[in-house]
């Protein structure tokens with residue numbers, strides 16, 4: 394039995410806390426809202442994020458980050474990407490133990506174009522108590538994990554032993570965990586598929602059907618792979634769980650917030666209205682901005698990312714963006730990814 398803190402008690406943090414509790418670990422959940430912690434401790438529910446789910450007795454909630462992390466050497470960091478730097482900083486300040494941080498967030502930071510593990514390492518600069526950073530990613534909606542439905546994910550780290558440690562913590566009969574050595578590819582796949590899911594949602598909102606969805610998913614994977622290879626990832630990683638696997642689940646599942654947000658945009662709502670209506674992390678929006686910057690910076694062609702960027706941030710109508718994509722110059726489908 395290991396004592397583990399989960400920082401962030403939204404859908405994903407809560408579902409992963411349940412997996413750890415099922416595995417016999419003592420799980421200390423942190424949330425910033427006192428009413429939520431009160432609910433989790435007394436009613437054993439988290440109605441806002443995972444309705445109709447009962448939390449295990451071995452999950453306890455804390456509003457004090459210090460209290461939550463004080464006895465632990467492993468933290469699952471489960472906040473939206475925009476909160477990663479702040480929570481990492483606070484976490485390292487209040488802990489006096491060597492920490493393994495398992496991050497589970499899927500996105501890239503606009504402005505810096507950093508992956509989440511890079512943001513964590515940057516914030517830890519000067520702190521002796523960061524032992525290692527692991528990413529956990531793959532096709533895994535919280536709603537299904539919390540109902541103990543068979544799910545597979547991948548963990549990756551520059552420190553293989555830490556990835557194996559995370560694998561052992563999470564692995565059970567319903568939750569199968571693979572290790573992977575390509576940290577860059579695993580993080581990029583998880584982040585960039587959210588953009589493609591947004592676009593699939595937009596096409597759905599426009600009334601387009603399955604041909605369009607298949608086109609966006611396939612050509613989306615092509616541009617994710619193109620960018621990944623440019624940044625040093627193994628192209629094969631994008632055919633794995635954290636690439637194609639997560640792309641499939643996010644572009645096709647009713648649970649996907651990115652897909653649902655995209656659908657509302659396709660139906661004509663403004664981005665602000667959509668984000669307010671969703672009330673949960675829609676990571677694809679900020680990651681679209683970051684990926685658009687990366688495409689320009691590294692001169693990588695990402696036409697689908699570019700189209701949704703102009704829809705989200707420049708007022709281009711979704712149907713006009715679709716027309717632009719279809720009217721691009723003739724192309725050969727196969728491409729050479731490396732020089």
Ligand SMILES: NC(=O)C1=CN([C@@H]2O[C@H](COP(=O)(O)OP(=O)(O)OC[C@H]3O[C@@H](n4cnc5c(N)ncnc54)[C@H](OP(=O)(O)O)[C@@H]3O)[C@@H](O)[C@H]2O)C=CC1
Pocket residue numbers: 401402403404405406424425426442471472473474475476480497498499500533534535536672673674676
């Ligand atoms: N949901 C899923 O199925 C999956 C999600 N992920 C990834 O996990 C990450 C978290 O997503 P998810 O749990 O779904 O998001 P939710 O929207 O369900 O929950 C977000 C959680 O983070 C907290 N939070 C939001 N902003 C801040 C902040 N600035 N500082 C501290 N805490 C904050 C929220 O607290 P409050 O309630 O107080 O606002 C809430 O507890 C995302 O990167 C997502 O892509 C990955 C795989 C699956």
Ligand SMILES: O=C(CO)COP(=O)(O)O
Pocket residue numbers: 499531532533534535587590639642643648649650651652674675676
């Ligand atoms: O990453 C996810 C499933 O693997 C969750 O996707 P959404 O954030 O779109 O719900």
